[in-house]
Every structure is written in structure tokens, then in C-alpha cells.
Amino acid sequence: MELSKNYIPNETEARWYAHWLEKGYFNSKPDGREPYTVVIPPPNVTGVLHMGHCLNNTIQDILIRRARMQGKNACWVPGTDHASIATEAKVVQMLREKGITKSSLSRDEFLKYAWEWKDKYGGIILQQLKKLGCSLDWNRVSFTMDEEYYRSVIRVFIDLHRKGWIYRGKRMINWDVKAKTALSDEEVIRKETRQQLYHLRYQVVDSHATTPEYVTIATVRPETIMGDTAVCVHPKDERYKHLHGKRVLVPLINRSIPVITDEYVAMDFGTGALKVTPAHDMNDYQLGEKHRLEVVDIFHEDGTLNESAQILVGQDRFEARKNIIPMLEQGGYLVKTEEYTSEVGYSERTDVVVEPRLSLQWWVSMQKLSEPALNAVMEDSIRFFPPKFRNLYRNWMENIRDWCISRQLTWGHRIPAFYAPDGSFVVAENIDEAFTKFQQQGSGVRMDEIWQDNDVLDTWFSSWLWPFEVFRGYSHPGNKEVAYYYPTNTLVTAPEIIFFWVARMIMAGYEYMGEKPFRNVYFTGIVRDKLGRKMSKSLGNSPDLLGLIDQYGADAVRFGIMIASPAGNDILFDESSLEQGRNFNNKLWNALKLVKMWEGRQSATADTTPDFATDWFANRLQQAKAEVEEMLEQFRLNEALKTIYSLVWDDFCSWYLEWIKPGFEQPMDTGVYRKTIGYFEELMQLLHPFMPFISEEIYHLLNDRNDDLCVKLTAAPTPPSPHLLEAGELLKQVISALRDARNRNQLKPKDTIQLHVQTANTTGFAAIEHILAKQVNASSVAFTEQTIADSIVVAVEKDKFFIVSEKELDTGNLKAELLKDLEYQQQFLESVKKKLSNERFVQNAKPEVVDLERKKQADAEARIKTIQESLQNLG
RNA sequence: GGGAGCAUAGCUCAGCUGGUUUAGAGCAUCUGCCUUACAAGCAGAGGGUCCGCGGUUCGAACCCGUGUGCUCCCA
Secondary structure: OOOOOOOOHHHHHHHHHHHHHHHOOOOOOOOOOOEEEEEOOOOEOOOOOOHHHHHHHHHHHHHHHHHHHOOOEEEEEOEEEOOHHHHHHHHHHHHHHOOOOHHHOOHHHHHHHHHHHHHHHOOHHHHHHHHHOOOOOHHHOEEOOOHHHHHHHHHHHHHHHHOOOEEEEEEEEEEEOOOOEEEOHHHEEEEEEEEEEEEEEEEEEOOOOOOOOEEEEEEOOHHHHHHOOEEEEOOOOHHHHHHOOOEEEOOOOOOEEEEEEOOOOOOOOOOOEEEEOOOOOHHHHHHHHHOOOOOOOOEOOOOEEOHHHOOOOOOEHHHHHHHHHHHHHHOOOEEEEEEEEEEEEEEOOOOOEOEEEEEEEEEEOOHHHHHHHHHHHHOOOOEEEOOOHHHHHHHHHHOOOOEEOEEOOOOOOEOOEEEOOOOOEEEOOOHHHHHHHHHHOOOOOOHHHOEEOOOEEOOHHHHOOHHHHOOOOOOOOOOHHHHHHOOEEEEEEOHHHHHHHHHHHHHHHHHHHOOOOEEEEEEOOOEEOOOOOEOOOOOOOOOOHHHHHHHHOHHHHHHHHHHOOOOOOOEEOOHHHHHHHHHHHHHHHHHHHHHHHHHOOEOOOOOOOOOHHHHHHHHHHHHHHHHHHHHHHOOOHHHHHHHHHHHHHHHHHHHHHHHHOOOOOOOEOHHHHHHHHHHHHHHHHHHOOOOHHHHHHHHHHHOOOOOOHHHOOOOOOOOOOHHHHHHHHHHHHHHHHHHHHHHHOOOOOOOOEEEEEEOOOHHHHHHHHHHHHHHOOEEEEEEOOOOOOOOEEEEEOOEEEEEEOOOOOOHHHHHHHHHHHHHHHHHHHHHHHHHHHOHHHHHHOOHHHHHHHHHHHHHHHHHHHHHHHHHHHHO
8 A cells, every 4th residue: 555755634633533432432331331521611602712711721631631541431511502792782783784773673582583593504513523623422412402401500500599698799790771671791891981080179178178179080981970989099198187087078069078088099190089980981980989988870881971961961971071161161160171092992893982880780609608618729639730820719709709690681591580660579480489479478460560680690600500511410419320420520611711611511510510520620721823822703813723624634733732732831833833733744644654664674574573663662662651640640741742742753753663663675674674663553542532533544554454553552650670771771872972973073974984892891892783783874893892993083971982984083072072072071070079078968868869979979970081092092 | 909820942831749950842943954754854052130129947949038020800
């Protein structure tokens, strides 16, 4: 069979993924084996695959594939969340394109469109994960608005309300006065806006003063002064110290408000005095809470002024701003006006200026829920990787705030609260139950008067149930599946949602399952572009992932993203790492070609004398396997991949294959050949979780077989022989040193040399003589007990090598090199001697450490001697 | 304002329990090679004030304090 010049991934990848699916390798059912469970962090149903998903899902796939190859029952559950904000925005946009406004639709009509949209476009991302090679159990796709899941979310709400942990309370929200809806922070677009900063003076209330005194504040929103309930100054501001405890009058309406002090005020901004309008500014609201200020709301929901404003009632906020200025001017309150540019929030949907507004919202009290969740992480019952996130988690959990769970949207789980015309409400699963509850309370409300809350729940209020509800753990408590798969093993996610999601899943897990949702949490980094900017749609710096997979192959993409990705550190993504992945594919492919070339050139019988190269590689492989194993246990995935990469590229390709390569047109020893195939297989097995496609392909090309690498069980590594490993390292070192010497002396690769070896270990060198000769292009290798004249001398540890060549040697250059080395060695010896002459070191340090230093000394002394001899030899 | 983290080669980062570290890898750079698997390659090389200062220790890139710079999260 002819193998192509380079590896061509596309066809191979599609073929193997289809094969794995057909064999049902990814499907899991509870059985007698140990489970290994991962639930996917449900991607947003509107999402398309981006670099973050790529990293996150590659990691999960590595863990799952490894577990599968370890003989565990690996189960990776796919799914999506309904993403109320993002999806609703998409649906509204789609309707707009059809000329339909959301407000013209009933709730049910809108939801019908939303479901249509979801069925058509939702979950594209799941298909894309197949391209990446993700071994998800496709029989288990879940969605946070599946019928049963939906009901569970509602029941959890009811349960928490019954426990008294859900309540209604006021909160400042972003209000769109045109759409008459609340906006999430993500839907608010901040724009630099030119404004006027008005300096207004408020008269100080002081019955004793002969002339009126004023305090001047600066504001860009003069139309809100009627909502002012305090003026705030910095406690240390000397200019205003005399005003502490006094009151001032709001211009035009003459309401008396207190002067308060708070360090929040920036003394150097404006006049250093701040008007406080708790109903209409986020910061002022907090200040108001802190100082228990009155809240005066002066706006209707459409942004016009209401009766509380007393003046300009019925005017729009911007109209009022225009109109209040002459009034202030006339009254002598306007001190000056200056140009001012600052960021103002605009609605993403309607482009009107967002109005901060107080609104009644639903909240979850976090006190009781957070306690076991904090302990679980602090006591390492749930382990974080990297552990540095424990601090962050603790800090947040210890200062936890209540969770606002209502969203002024339609797409999502509708809040199960039912209201009577008198404003009273009950929480119930449906209207019939609600009616019954009203009756039980003795309310005379009629069924047709009851209405359900129009808002939906925060998407996280459904996804916090994810780790158990994908197994119906809440809807069917104690069922066989949840009993088997829960708690799950590892959650892989981004640190940015540690509070939104991770913490809350832990809370829900303990509250509803009485058990943690997962044992380990692996935090990935944030994928940034080369310049360190977060990848985002608006910046357009997120590469087209499917395009990259087409171009480089999924294995190369997986490699590229993993090799650059230490746990919990952000990664700066650069396409050059994909090139590295693609090159690695090619390296593997070419090694395969070389090995396949030998297939037909095998010797009739196998040579039974021990072969150094095969013995060494067998041991090197076991050593690396153990290292990889340990790194994976510690979630150091990128280091594990680096280890495999260098094992394949350096040890296998650059050293081993070169060592066993027969001479031109020579036969290949059949025993060596078979061992080599075996090693190659093991390498592919080790690599498989990281690069599943090419490893499976090569596994099948190495030999005809009926099994698949994907589900082949990995044997545990056996302890390697330290002696052989050392001998291998020595050989590499000698070859490199001799090649370096050749290079430095301008010997061309084709120029042959005669090599003389001076060593105490002649038997050791006899075993590797043929390798050595081949690797340094020596026509002969001889042992010697004397120094060889007119040669290049190379010392490696205690052995000396003399290179004799036909070419004229540049002795001046050689001498300079030797002198440089001599100086270095002498300095090194000095530092070691100094250490050893320090009595306290010899007394306090561990004996091994002291021995080590003694060995360093001996080696350095031997080397110095060799160098001095070499110098003499050069004359 | 509160919290967390980071600072090591030109770039991106490893360096785990302080002692095989006079500090490693990949990329980039330089030199020599189209050597029959691979130029998307091979063989080599150069490159460092481990952010500054102080301390602990026989010994510090690593621990402690402090300063500087940067990043993120919460408000």
C-alpha cells in the first residue's frame, strides 16, 4: 500500500468518527465497572464553536478517552442550556427582520417562535463538537428546558420558597424605557458621550445665618434633582467640614435633605460634593442603603416624570433636562456649565439611554445553601485544579450576597408565582394549585382573576441542577442512573463562571442530592489572541474554528490548543501552535512510512542477541508512560502532552529509529521490526486521548486488526531499568558531543572520521559501538588507553573520545574552545568546593545532597584534567 | 473601594517539597546540511540582573516582608 507524502486529516477524521459512533463506543450504561462521569458545561444554545469551547471540550475528551482506555465506564453527557437572554435577543432580531415586534405577540405566540428558532438553529454547536472528535454519549443529549427538566426547575423554586429561602426584594436594574423591560449588563452598550456638567448650588439650611450660604454640586442629570435625598461630601474634605450634620434645600422644590459624609466621594472630581439620588443611580442607591436614605422615584416606566417630581410632571427625562436649565438659571441655582465626556449606557435593543431603576425582583437567600458548599472545597472534598482558585472561592463564599433570579424576559422557566388583584401572591406549580392555595388562605379570589408572574428565571437557576438532573436525579430521586453516575468525576470549566455556576452547582448538589456534584473541578484559562485580548465577537479576533479544523485537522487543533495551555492560566492563542500540531502529525506519518518500508525487508530469522536500542527504548517508553500517568492524575495535561511529544519526536524518531535503521538496502531484523511495531502501537495508545484520529489511523495501518485503539485497554507501566536509561542518556550525550565537535571543526556530514575511545567501560561501549559509529559517521571505532595525537578530544563524564580526520584541524579555534570550557569548569569547581568547605552545609544538609556535591567535585576535577591534557595534546 | 493573581531567554510559558538548577521547553534567531521517512525536515549553536530592595536559611527563581508594573473578578 502506498502512503501519501504528507498526512491528510480530513477524510481520516470523518471516517473514524463515523466508525466509533457505529460501534457505539461512546455510549454508556450503568454496569459493574467503575464509572467515570463528566457532564458538559452546557454551551449556550445560540452558540457556535469558538476557541474557548475548543479548549474546554478537548480537555474533557482527553479525560474521558483516557478513562475509557483505563477500562472505566466513561460517560460524557452532552447538552445545551436555553440561554434566556441571548436566545431571546436572537428571536427578537429574527422577528424584527420579519417585521414583527415582540410586543405585538402574546406570550404563547412568542414562545412558539422561540421554540421554532431553537429547533432550527439551537445545538449547532453539538454537531461541531463531533468535528473536534469529542466522544460524547449522543443518546444522552439534555436541554435545560426539556419537559422534565423544566418541571424540576419549577419544583426547586417552589421548594426553596417553601423553605423560606426565596423572597421578593428591590433591586436596581438597567431599564429600557422604550422596550419597557429590564436589561442585563451584557445588553447595555457603553458609549463615550458628550454631555454638560452642570454646577448647581443648594442652599444650606441655617436659621442663624445672615446671608444665605450655598453648597455647589456637579451633575450631568439636573432633571433628577427632585429625587435627591442627600448631598454627600468626603469626611476629610476641609472645604465642607463645617457642613457636617447640616441640611440643604433641593432647588426649585425646596425639599430639605441631609448632608452626609462618605469616603466614596472623590474630592477632586467636580466640586467634591455629590448629589445623592438613590432611585436613579446604581452607586447612589448603595450609598442610600448604607446611610438609610429615603428613596424618591420620580420616573414612570416610560421615562416620563411622575407626581413625585412635583415639577415638569409628564415630561420625558430629556425634555425635562432641557426645560429645567432655564428654571434653575432663573432661580439663581446654576453656577456654571462645562463640557464633559463620559461613558453612558445605551440599550443594545433600542439604542435609548438606559435608566437605572428600582424594581421588585425574586431572590434566593444564600446563607444556608452556601455553608456546605464552602466547606466541601475548603476540606478538599471537592478539589480545585489549580488550587489557587480555592482562595477566590472562599473569599466570594464568605461574603456571599443573595442571588437575584428573576429576569424580565419571556424565554425561560416562568416564575411560578400567582397574583391576586389585591397584590397578594402564592407560589405554586400551576394555576389550579395556585387557586387551591388562595382558597386555603381564605382568599375570595376568582380563578379568572389570578395571573402568573411574567418574568422568567435566571438561566443559572436551571443549570445549577445540571450534574444530577441530566440523570433525572431530582425528578426521579434515587433512580439507577443517578445512583451510578453521581457524583460525577470532573467538571471542566472557565474560572470566570466559578460563582455563576460552579459554586451554585455545589450548593444544589448538597441541597438536593445530599452529595457533591463532582470530585474535581479543572479550571481552564481564558483563550486570548496574540495581543492578549479576550476573544470576542465584537473584536472579531476569534478565528473560525471549523475553518482551522479543515485547514490543519482536528488533531492538530487539539494539539495546538493543549500544548499552549497550562491549567488555569490564560492562553495566548497563536496559529503557529497549530502548525506545530500539523507538523507533529506529519512526523508521525513519516515514521509510519519508514517503518512500513521495513515491513517487506525483514530478515528470515530474528537475531536473538540482545539489542541495545530496543532494550533501551522499551525502558524509556515505560518511564515516559509513568510520567504521563502521574501528570494526568494531577491534571497537568499540557505537560503530559509535551512529554508524549518529545518521547515520539526525540526519543522514538530522532534516536531510536535512527539507531535501528539498517544500512542502505540492508534487511531489517525481524525481531527488531516486531518490537518496533509494538512500541509504535504503545505510543499511539499513549497519544490517543490527545490526538484520537491519527493515532487510530496509524494503529490500523501498522497491522491488520479487528479491534480499535479507542477502546483498547492500556497496560499499567512497568518500572524501567535505571541502568539502561542511564546508558541511553550517556549514548545520546556522547553522540551530541561528538557531532558538536564535528560541527565546530567544520567537518561536513559526509566527512568520515576515525573514533578512538578511552574508557574504563569497554563492555558497555562495545554494545553501542555500531550505533555510535553510524550516528557520528565514523568509519572505525577503536578503544585506546593512550592519548591520540593530532586529534580532536571530546570528554563526556569520565570517558574521552579522540576524533581523527583527514581534514586539517583549526587548532587555534580548538584551543580557544577548550580554554573557555576550562574556565567554566574551574569556576564551577570553585563554587562546589566552597559549598563543601562550609561546615554548616556538611552538617545540616541531607547526606544525599552532600554526596551529590562530592560527585560534582570529582567530575569537575576529572574534566579539568582531561581538558588540560587535550590542551597539551594540541601543543 | 474590596479581593485574587501574575512578573523567569526576543515571544509564550515550565520549573511541583528550598539542594542533580552556573535555570529548562516550544516558537523565533544564527551556522551547516536537499544524508533514500520527514526542508511542514535533519545536525548543531547562541541567548537570562529569575521585576527592584530587604529578610529567613548552611543554601532562595522558590519561603517572608516591602516597593514597582500588569491582569482579572466583585462593587
